[in-house]
Amino acid sequence: MSNPIQLYDTTLRDGTQRRGISLSVEDKLQITKLLDEFGFDYIEGGWPASNPKDTAFFKSAGRYVKHAKITAFGSTRRRGVFVDSDVNLRAILDAECPAATLFGKSSVFQATKILGLSLEENLAMVEESVQFLRNHGLEVIFDAEHFFDGCQEDLSYALDVLKAAENGGADWIVLCDTNGGSLPDQVREFVGQARNVVTVPLGIHAHNDGGLAVANSLAAVQAGVSMVQGTINGYGERCGNANLCTIWPNLVYKMKLSAGNEAMLRELTRLSRTVAEIANLIPDDSAPFVGDNAFTHKAGVHVGAVRKYPEAYEHIRPEQVGQTRRILVSELAGRSNLLYHFQNLDASSETVKELVQTVKRMEARGYQYEDAPSSMKLLVERSLGHVPVYFDVDRFHASVTHDQRTIAEATVRIVVGEDHFVEVGEGDGPVHALDAALRRALTQIYPVIEGLRLKDYKVRVLDGRDGTRALVRVWIRSEFRDETVQTVGVSRNILEASWLALLDSVNYVLWISHAVPAINEHQLRPSK
């Protein structure tokens, strides 16, 4: 038995109408397989007559689905053309899909002013086109374009268009908020009007221009529609389509309606991230349910409560959508944030209170620990006396000279007990050269450092009004074995800020790899 709510995905068609997305045939097939695995009922593959990629997609798509129906999209026949000689309708038949989605105008303004049709002609185009595809054995979904705006202009005509689609034999009529400007109350009202005039099951297709695509889709479900069209991550023309990564968990967890393969909802975050990766777009950290921030807690009061009862500040459990909880340590932290990460700390001890104050002081100086957990860990473990001094820096020097080409050189002098090591490094810039010199010196004593790879380096000016003497924060991401190392340094001198972040990376790696400091009293003293 099919679910009461059918999930209809149009990422491959309306999703690709978003600026910045262009999917290859291979990308589209990969997404198709994924959507099928997640139990989506319909996958709109594209507009077969539109371009060669969409045409090619339909040749293979059927092989990638076990559950979903692939649908081919297109408009009703063109004005003055017979259905059986209309290029779009013919291309839909050639796509050899089990279903077709036809869009037609359901607004007087759109029919008369945009397409230049008489109102009767528009009704005939809708009915004949639907009938043509039905007669060829396809399931037909009729997308009533501009339906909600059409209802406001001339309700009776908008409803006549739905009747024309029903007369043509449409299996579904989908009410479209094409311009994305409707409000939930209007959607509820006009879905009710549609239900009074047609018996065909209804669907909703909402755009997000007013930021209400999800709300409007859920309002339509409450008013009786049983198909929801949308896209993964809300990709789509202009401000996007209704986001199925938000709608689906709301339907299942909040509205207690069956939809999709519910067991797979527990992997929803993977679906969202994989599609973002394929589309080559950065995932939205603040996206509901699937964003990195969705179960991330920063404020001390929240963390204190979440440690006792997660539901104090979480509307569902993170694992219900394939997420994990994250607790940040920052200037807004209280003791609870630290205790979450460092379970061996004594909650009532002065050390914890002092550490919270230290973090706040450091953040006031420009540090930001929420994205630099390795620096945070070092700060805490050092204050507990757990991190030995592996080496001292006697001095460092970096210079950039321009002589036909730009050359960056650095010298580093480090001291290990009685020994000292002076090394020179060259690089594309002074930070690169410093990094090279430091590694060269250290690997002689600690070969494990060779495994540390710098992957990302960012500089943020903290007080731009000071011009070139501004305070800067340098953030470094490195990789070491399977671990990501993220550290931070702050100074008015960009080289010093970089150097501090580099030193934290190196010390962190020595500490987590249990490096044994070259033995003598001096090196074994805990650092401060």
Ligand SMILES: CC(=O)SCCNC(=O)CCNC(=O)[C@H](O)C(C)(C)COP(=O)(O)OP(=O)(O)OC[C@H]1O[C@@H](n2cnc3c(N)ncnc32)[C@H](O)[C@@H]1OP(=O)(O)O
């Ligand atoms: C609401 C939506 O998102 S609908 C989907 C929109 N998606 C796209 O447009 C992406 C794919 N589009 C394309 O590749 C091209 O626009 C094509 C191949 C479909 C058409 O290209 P062209 O023939 O050059 O037409 P063009 O794009 O300039 O104009 C649209 C044509 O569609 C016609 N049309 C638009 N809506 C409808 C409709 N509901 N029923 C019938 N014809 C329609 C217009 O009248 C116009 O035809 P005309 O020039 O003969 O008056």
Ligand SMILES: CC(=O)C(=O)O
């Ligand atoms: C059909 C469609 O994409 C719309 O009306 O927005």
